[in-house]
Amino acid sequence: MATATAVQKTFKLGGELEIHRLGYGSMRITGQGIWGEPADREKAKKVLRRAVELGVDFIDTADSYGPAVSERLIGEALAPYAKGTVIATKAGLTRQGPDQWLPVGRPEYLTQQVEMSLRWLKRDRLDLWQLHRIDAKVPVEESLGAIKTLQTAGKIRFVGLSEVTVEQIEQARKVVEIVSVQNEYNLGNRKSEAVLEYCERENLAFIPWFPVAAGKLAEPGGKLDATAKKFGITVAQLSLAWLLHRSPVVLPIPGTSSVAHLEENLKAADVTLSDAEWQMLEVDLGLKKSKTVANELKQDEDRGVVPVGAGDALASDVDLDPEVSVGGEAVGGLRDGGEVAK
Numbered sequence: 001m002a003t004a005t006a007v008q009k010t011f012k013l014g015g016e017l018e019i020h021r022l023g024y025g026s027m028r029i030t031g032q033g034i035w036g037e038p039a040d041r042e043k044a045k046k047v048l049r050r051a052v053e054l055g056v057d058f059i060d061t062a063d064s065y066g067p068a069v070s071e072r073l074i075g076e077a078l079a080p081y082a083k084g085t086v087i088a089t090k091a092g093l094t095r096q097g098p099d100q101w102l103p104v105g106r107p108e109y110l111t112q113q114v115e116m117s118l119r120w121l122k123r124d125r126l127d128l129w130q131l132h133r134i135d136a137k138v139p140v141e142e143s144l145g146a147i148k149t150l151q152t153a154g155k156i157r158f159v160g161l162s163e164v165t166v167e168q169i170e171q172a173r174k175v176v177e178i179v180s181v182q183n184e185y186n187l188g189n190r191k192s193e194a195v196l197e198y199c200e201r202e203n204l205a206f207i208p209w210f211p212v213a214a215g216k217l218a219e220p221g222g223k224l225d226a227t228a229k230k231f232g233i234t235v236a237q238l239s240l241a242w243l244l245h246r247s248p249v250v251l252p253i254p255g256t257s258s259v260a261h262l263e264e265n266l267k268a269a270d271v272t273l274s275d276a277e278w279q280m281l282e283v284d285l286g287l288k289k290s291k292t293v294a295n296e297l298k299q300d301e302d303r304g305v306v307p308v309g310a311g312d313a314l315a316s317d318v319d320l321d322p323e324v325s326v327g328g329e330a331v332g333g334l335r336d337g338g339e340v341a342k
Contacts, residue, residue, distance in 0.1 A: 008248040009269065013058075013128065013205055014158045014179040019086050021244060022269045023058030024051045024262070025209065025255035030069045033098025037069055038257065045077035050259050052082055054266050060182075060207065060253045061121075062090035062132055063113045064101065071120035079122035088180075088207075089117045090162060092132035092143070105135030107146035114150050130160035130182055134168060144175040151176065160205070166198045180205035180251075187213040187224065187239050187285065199249050211252040212239045223285050233271055236261075240268035245278055 012018045029044035031037055038044045051059065059078075061070045071089060078085065091113035093101045110131075117126060129147065134140050150156050160180030161172055172178050181199055183192040185208035192208075199206040218224045218235050228238040236254065243252045254265040273281070282288040 007244050017086055019058040021251050023251055023253045024056045025253035026061045026070045027065050028255040028257045029073055030066045034065055035098035044073050047259055047262055048077040057084050058086050060088045063117050064093045064095050067095045068120055075120050075122040086127045088128035090130040090132040103133040103135040105138040105143035107142050111146050126156045128158045128160055129156045130162050132162050141175050144172055148176040166194055182207040182209055184210050186211050187242055188217040200247055205251050206249050207251045211243055211254055212236045237268040237271055241271035
């Protein structure tokens with residue numbers, strides 16, 4: 001294996017709160033359809049406590065997970081919180097039943113939900129509050145205007161957005177400072193590439209929900225599975241490691257209701273591949289053309305970043321795999337290892 005590329009382990013949220021980039025998403029500790037209590041509440045709490053024991057200091061949740069169940073379990077399991085633990089929550093999606101979600105961005109509703117989140121999480125101030133979805137029926141200036149008032153009152157430290165475009169981020173930033181964006185993004189679905197690039201330029205945290213690749217790309221015996229086995233890791237670990245490598249502003253939040261899966265996911269932070277190996281992985285998966293990667297590696301060779309000859313095997317061009325889409329495929333409902341897919 002070529003010399004491994006060092007990956008930045010931490011990120012300063014809002015330029016102030018330093019957290020480990022690989023966090024935990026707590027959607028999966030609720031009942032079926034993200035509705036009601038989990039089958040075993042104590043098991044769910046054990047997962048949360050184990051995450052903190054293993055060094056996770058960034059936990060993502062939402063008032064709609066349950067609803068209120070995830071936030072309540074976090075408060076019960078982790079309060080009083082270990083020093084440096086950052087809890088991110090969201091509001092703006094309402095629940096009508098299992099796997100049912102509707103956006104509501106009325107100022108009075110969001111204000112109420114902030115108060116409820118503070119109560120369930122047992123916090124005096126929310127570290128990061130995110131607008132779960134922009135409500136098409138309510139001007140975002142009104143929705144975030146109420147949040148700005150709560151921030152000024154000391155009830156919210158930082159504000160983020162979820163499932164937004166670059167234009168919507170810029171619109172929101174005219175109302176309140178935005179420090180993070182949470183969009184769907186993984187190896188097989190990169191429809192939010194432009195948003196990630198914007199976050200990189202502006203040093204905003206990019207939190208990919210549904211971070212573990214799924215579908216045909218990740219099926220047993222497929223390309224991703226074969227590549228993971230080549231390096232002696234799991235598909236989940238490879239998917240998460242790729243996100244950590246992709247950009248220093250990316251904060252993956254894989255979710256699980258199992259301590260064993262939690263421990264497996266967190267080992268992704270220790271996966272070390274060289275730049276050349278990551279580049280060739282993207283060619284193997286059909287995400288990049290070999291000529292493009294060969295040119296990039298040649299530039300790195302000239303700068304002394306990778307060994308001379310790293311791109312020789314990619315000298316001839318290949319076509320992109322038609323079954324892998326940079327835009328991704330929109331699929332509703334629950335996604336394994338991530339957040340709500342609505």
